[in-house]
Amino acid sequence: MSRSPSIPDRPHRDIDPDLPDDERLEALRDHYQDLVDVNDQLSEQLDDADERREQLRERVDRIERENETLKSSSLYIATVEDVLENEEVIVKQHGNNQEVLTDVSPRIVEQIEPGDRVAVNDSFAIQTVLNAETDARAQSMEITERPEVTYAEIGGIDEQVREVREAVEQPLAEPELFDEVGIEPPSGVLLYGPPGTGKTMLAKAVANETDATFIKMAGSELVRKFIGEGSRLVRDLFEMAREREPAIIFIDEIDAIATRRSESKTSGDAEVQRTMMQLLSEMDGFEARGEIRIIAATNRFDMLDRAILRPGRFDRLIEVPKPDRDGREQILEIHTRGMNVADDVDFAALADDTEGYSGAEIESLSTEAGMFAIRNDRNEVTHQDFVEALEKIEEDDSSDVISSPGYFYQ
Numbered sequence: 001m002s003r004s005p006s007i008p009d010r011p012h013r014d015i016d017p018d019l020p021d022d023e024r025l026e027a028l029r030d031h032y033q034d035l036v037d038v039n040d041q042l043s044e045q046l047d048d049a050d051e052r053r054e055q056l057r058e059r060v061d062r063i064e065r066e067n068e069t070l071k072s073s074s075l076y077i078a079t080v081e082d083v084l085e086n087e088e089v090i091v092k093q094h095g096n097n098q099e100v101l102t103d104v105s106p107r108i109v110e111q112i113e114p115g116d117r118v119a120v121n122d123s124f125a126i127q128t129v130l131n132a133e134t135d136a137r138a139q140s141m142e143i144t145e146r147p148e149v150t151y152a153e154i155g156g157i158d159e160q161v162r163e164v165r166e167a168v169e170q171p172l173a174e175p176e177l178f179d180e181v182g183i184e185p186p187s188g189v190l191l192y193g194p195p196g197t198g199k200t201m202l203a204k205a206v207a208n209e210t211d212a213t214f215i216k217m218a219g220s221e222l223v224r225k226f227i228g229e230g231s232r233l234v235r236d237l238f239e240m241a242r243e244r245e246p247a248i249i250f251i252d253e254i255d256a257i258a259t260r261r262s263e264s265k266t267s268g269d270a271e272v273q274r275t276m277m278q279l280l281s282e283m284d285g286f287e288a289r290g291e292i293r294i295i296a297a298t299n300r301f302d303m304l305d306r307a308i309l310r311p312g313r314f315d316r317l318i319e320v321p322k323p324d325r326d327g328r329e330q331i332l333e334i335h336t337r338g339m340n341v342a343d344d345v346d347f348a349a350l351a352d353d354t355e356g357y358s359g360a361e362i363e364s365l366s367t368e369a370g371m372f373a374i375r376n377d378r379n380e381v382t383h384q385d386f387v388e389a390l391e392k393i394e395e396d397d398s399s400d401v402i403s404s405p406g407y408f409y410q
């Protein structure tokens with residue numbers, strides 16, 4: 001089959017009208033034969049063209065099917081670190097921060113620059129450059145394949161660790177226990193308490209222990225400006241979890257979408273309400289003994305809409321308080337494990353002096369003490385460094401009460 005057949009010229013024959021009849025008849029016969037030949041050639045070309053059209057149609061169908069498969073398989077989000085020559089690109093995957101060198105098609109290479117966010121497939125080939133909207137959605141979630149935090153790094157809240165393990169870890173690790181006894185595990189777990197007490201750490205440690213993907217979204221991210229965006233993000237969140245189960249969904253600042261309804265109903269309130277309804281309907285829709293567990297956290301328990309605490313929703317409440325004296329000592333020890341601490345450091349005394357401190361504040365205290373050692377040209381942190389760090393923090397706090405992290409909860 002010729003791909004670009006040339007169209008035969010139209011036969012032309014000048015027939016002299018003065019020719020004798022028999023010669024003119026002969027010439028006309030020849031002309032007729034030329035026309036028949038051209039007609040045959042054209043029919044043949046038409047058949048070839050039909051055949052080619054059929055082949056092209058099949059190819060289009062195949063490409064369309066491939067395209068659909070590509071679109072339906074899940075893609076990962078990555079950031080372009082560097083664009084090299086030979087159409088090679090270094091990307092860093094979100095969540096696990098893995099850096100990879102990958103090829104990219106010439107069609108896409110012209111569109112990308114370092115810093116752009118892209119969607120990559122299982123073999124890290126860049127599929128698309130994300131536009132601003134998809135980008136915002138992807139960025140609002142933090143996804144970690146298996147967080148590194150372990151229970152051993154959490155101090156002073158042993159009882160809460162035990163309760164979380166029972167309510168979240170056990171249904172994931174030993175679902176048959178619940179089957180045998182014939183009870184449903186809690187649907188959702190709500191951790192409440194002051195900021196910086198280890199709520200996020202707890203959720204991450206469960207994901208680590210159960211080898212689950214940790215998917216975090218802040219409630220404030222769900223309160224979007226545009227109608228429908230919040231509920232769409234909630235749908236995305238659960239979809240992401242279904243794609244990666246076992247998974248722990250962690251919604252921080254749940255109060256942002258689940259505050260008690262105010263008297264005045266503005267359109268903004270209605271939108272927040274819709275987002276919360278979407279969350280509740282997603283929770284109703286999943287299997288309590290399944291592979292997805294949901295944990296939420298809040299510093300503003302008093303403000304919560306009680307509707308979210310009904311059975312089948314966030315029906316296990318765990319208070320995570322500030323650590324007591326022994327807890328503070330434990331946390332101090334945890335956060336100084338990797339530090340070069342002098343023998344004179346008296347953790348028990350420091351625990352006495354840090355009444356009211358959260359775990360996060362104790363962590364800052366340790367870092368601050370380390371800074372004092374560096375300032376004094378030492379590589380060992382002494383008790384005096386901790387004392388000076390404490391004084392500095394107290395001074396900073398008294399001049400900045402409103403922004404102190406514990407403000408709302410006190």
Ligand SMILES: Nc1ncnc2c1ncn2[C@@H]1O[C@H](COP(=O)(O)OP(=O)(O)OP(=O)(O)O)[C@@H](O)[C@H]1O
Pocket residue numbers: 153154155156157194195196197198199200201202252297298299331334358359360361363
């Ligand atoms: N109980 C704890 N044991 C050890 N470290 C802690 C503890 N609580 C907090 N920290 C330290 O403080 C940091 C912040 O804690 P985390 O994010 O878990 O607090 P949170 O309760 O989720 O706070 P927020 O309500 O502000 O989100 C942790 O990364 C950890 O270093």
